[in-house]
Amino acid sequence: MSTSAQKLHTFITYCQQHIKGDEKGEAQVFLDRFFRAFGHEGALEAGASYEERVKKGSKTGKTGFADLVWKPRVLIEMKKRGEKLQKHYSQAFDYWTRLVPDRPRYVILCNFDEFWIFDFDIQLDTPIDIISLQQLPERAGAFTFMELENRTPVFHNNQVEVTERAARRLGELFVELKNTAKRRGFTESVAQRFILQCVLAMFAEDRGLLPRDLFISSVQDCLNGASSYDILGGLFREMNTPEITVAGRYKGVDYFNGGLFSVIHPIELTREELQFLDVSAREDWSQVRPAIFGNIFEGSVNETERHTYGIHYTSEADIMKIVRPTISRYWEDRIEAATTIPELNGLQMELQSYRVLDPACGSGNFLYIAYQELKRIEQVLLEKIASRRKSPREQLEIGFVTPLQFYGMDTNPFAVELARVTLAIARKVAIDKFGLTEDPLPLDTLDKNIVCQDALFNQWPKVKAIIGNPPFLGGKHLRINLGDDYIDRVFARFPDVKDSVDFCAYWFRLAHDGVEDNGRAGLVATNSVSQGKSRVATLDYITQNGGYIHEAISSEPWSGDAKVHVSLINWAKEEPSQYYLDNSLVSSINSSLQSTLDVSQAVRLTANKNCCFQGVIPVGKGFIVTEQQVKTWIQVDPKNQEVLKLFSMGANLAKNPHGKPDRWIIDFNEMAIEDASEYSLPFQHIQATVKPDRDKNRDEKARKYWWKFIRSRPEMRNAIASLSHYFTVPRVSKWVIFIPATLNWLPGDLNVVVASDDFYILGILTSKIHRIWVKAQSSTLKGDTRYTHNTCFETFPFPQTPALNLVTSIREITQKLHDYRTQQMEAKQWGITQLYNKFFNEPTSQLSKLHAELDKQVMQAYRFKPTDDILEKLLQLNGELAEKEARGDLVLGPQAPSI
Secondary structure, three states, X not given: OOHHHHHHHHHHHHHHHHOOOOHHHHHHHHHHHHHHHOOOOOHHHHOOEEEEEEEOOOOOOOEEEEEEEEOOOEEEEEOOOOOOHHHHHHHHHHHHHHOOOOOOOEEEEEOOOEEEEEOOOOOOOOOOEEEEHHHOOOOHHHHHHHOOOOOOOOOOOOHHHHHHHHHHHHHHHHHHHHHHHHHHOOOHHHHHHHHHHHHHHHHHHHOOOOOOOHHHHHHXXXXXXXXXXXXXXXXXXXXXXXXXXXXXXXXXXXXOOOOOOOOOOOOOOOHHHHHHHHHHHOOOHHXXXXXXXXXXXXXXXXXXXXXXXXXXXXOHHHHHHHHXXXXXXXXXXXXXXXXXXXXXXXXXXXXXXXXXXXOOOOOOHHHHHHHHHHHHHHHHHHHHHHHHHOOOHHHOOOOXXXXXXXXXXXXXXXXXXXXXXXXXXXXXXXXXXXOOOOOOOOXXXXXXXXXXXXXXXXXXXXXXXXXXXXXXXXXXXXXXXXOHHHHHHXXXXXXXXXXXXXXXXXXXXXXXXXXEEEEEEEEEEEHHHHOHHHHHHOHHHHHOOOOEEEEEEEEEEOOOOOOOEEEEEEEEOOOXXXXXXXXXXXXXXXXXXXXXXXXXXXXXXXXXXOOEEEXXXXXXXXXXXXXXXXXXXXXXXXXXXXXXXXXXXXXHHHHOHHHOOOEEEEOOOOOOHHHHOOOHHHHHHHHHHOHHHHOOOOOHHHHHOOOOOOEOOHHHHHHHOOOOOEEEEEOEEOOOOOEEEOOOEEEEOOEEEEOOOOHHHHXXXXXXXXXXXXXHHOOEEOOEEEOOHHXXXXXXXXXXXXXXXXXXXXXXXXXXXXXXXXXXXXXXXXXXXXXXXXXXXXXXXXXXXXXXXHHHHHHHHHOOOOOOOHHHHHHHHHHHHHHHHHHOOOOOOOOOOOO
16 A cells, blocks of 8 residues: 555544544644645645635625635645535635635535635536545545646546536537528427437436437337437427326426427438537536527537627636625625514515526526525525524425526526526526425426517516626627627717727626616626726616626636636615725725725835834743732842733723733843843742743744844834834724823834834824725734734825824814823723723714814815815825935825924
8 A cells, every 4th residue: 555545544544533523623633634635744834724714795894704815725624524515616706706816726525524624717517526534545636736746637527527528419419500501491499409409308318307328219119210300300390298208218207397398390310410419418417507508609609600790608617706795795795684583574575586688698698697606595594593483404495596587688588598497497406406495397488488588679587696707899880790880879878978988888787777666786897897988887887876886806817718818897875884895995986996994005115114113022931921920029129020011912001090001021131141141039930931932933033032022123112112102903803993102112013113212103004094005015814903013104105294283283182182091991890992992983973073173174284175085185296205215205004294
């Protein structure tokens, strides 16, 4: 047995003996051993991280924690033993979507017994492989991405390959029939219908809707001399006959519907055509992915027609970037918020009437995925109802979401027929996927739902959600490709839209007008949609007429054949609680597909350097001592008080009255060992409690200078040495409120220190202007704000030419605010966080009034108007000051102008 196989067997044995399958308690142990099985020292040693924070992008604003992220290779999400993994792929997809940059290629869902491997770039809701724990040694080839060498894996369930083969072969058959149709006495539309009848029959056979091997044996009989006109034509007639066929060749054939099979035009196929059909029928059609079967359409429409109308294939992953923000998360949030049986029953009734439209549906890809997502949502809702009723899940009504809730429009008759078939197939796929008890037959007749019409000139059905990929065609190509008469009709239909806009722009306007109140929409467009006249015609129209763009990809290369960059835009008619731009959380998205809080391009200003610092980093628990030890050591030798200091750790700033520290620390600063040893008792304590751990530290400096802090911050100490006090704020806090600190407080690394004792500077830092900038620049932790000196402070543009009377006034009002806060915290024995939690948002409070007065004066110092976008103005000022510094001009940093 090879070493690698032995490691996998060792892993399996360990799991069988020691792992019970507890997601919370055992996931990290399991994953660490999993990494070791592939030759790593452990998960962390390989560079992976546990419990990585990921914003979910839901209305609740909750943060998720991905169990393991190893960029750019794999995301692993663990579930408890026995958990059905199928219902968790959407959570994994959301995590995967947000993990940018260096998004992992693969995703694994695991319940300790099974590994479901996903490649979302290829296929979504179905794993590209499923491997049990016991199969690991024999199926290790599927996990080569886990190895040190990161070789290409071999998967057993790549449905895309099956789908592409089946679609290509049927596409070739269709082209052959189309090219010879006139000579053989039938029309192209007859050939289209015949091909789609074959598609549905092959799918039905491998999904168990037709008797086993009936279609493929029929094709074989034809190859052996029987007539396809009789044999296949007869099968299609039986599929349209009410009641089950009781005898004969077609015994057991059930009634399908009166849609696709309502008209039967048998065709006598040539032997070559039968061979095309035979090869295609031998594919495993249960593995064919309807969501991308539109390839048959793409492969059948001639190149000229595709180019003329801007028809482009859409990948499943890109479709989901529209469907989940527009449909899925809307329902997930509502289900999560519902807590009572009446609320949940109301959602069930509403879901039954929820309607979705794709006004440029092509072969039905968007509709298919939207249907599958709503069926999954249906199961989530039923599970919650069952848990509230405490009744068996099976007793609940099943199957209230049907394909009849989905609508489509397209001008291509073959696309329309294919879309109907795709959506009809969707129901059986959902039944199999979720183990439902719905009757899949007869198939829904979708002739009135998916129609062959021009969306620009026909009435759209009223729906709650509109999704799709309208045709792309640059404005300058419209007349060349579509003709003067048609474009004149378009211009007459949209008199407010000027020339030279992309063809897809008209769908955006109609979608916004067509979706019902509080409805939602998501469309794909070329990235020109956020530029120039196209933006005015589309996204400006949306945002100026009650629409909110809540999630968007501003630009990415298209997943299809077209060599274009696209934008994916989701918007709603009600204000959302969260916005995501390019998979990052932002405060809002404007019509240029930019965030008004995207200040990442702000420049670190030289004038602000060496003014703001992170506190010291000791590394060694022994540095922290009790107040009693301090008193004892000082009593023995008063000289010891020179190295014993109050230690500010961030929490005290927020929770203690006046922010006073409640810890002490031994601080030898930059002393040589000879000097430090003169403080006998503190030195002996460090030698006994810190040195043993430092001796094991990988950092040579930490081992060599064991009595010193790892980061002593001499620049900070020098900057504050001559001040009467300095200003400090916790590195992570809710309110980001600086307070004055005395020099005998030694700030730790959880503090941020500003080297100033001027209450004018404190006033600027306390104002809403600075807090807005900090909120935009900082990362967040559990909803709190993380203040970083290089992004939040060094990029912040201070007022440059404030009037001297304003400087004095800001200084005075800040002193009043400080005195008030001090008095309140002393009287109530509160920390500053409790004080602000209680009174900041109470407009009648003195705290709120003083802040309002301070904000007013700081606004005047910047010469900002109340109607200004503060962040935009600050970003503009940052750019102006950076240019001045580049020219060598004077820029005012954190100091008041000279009086």
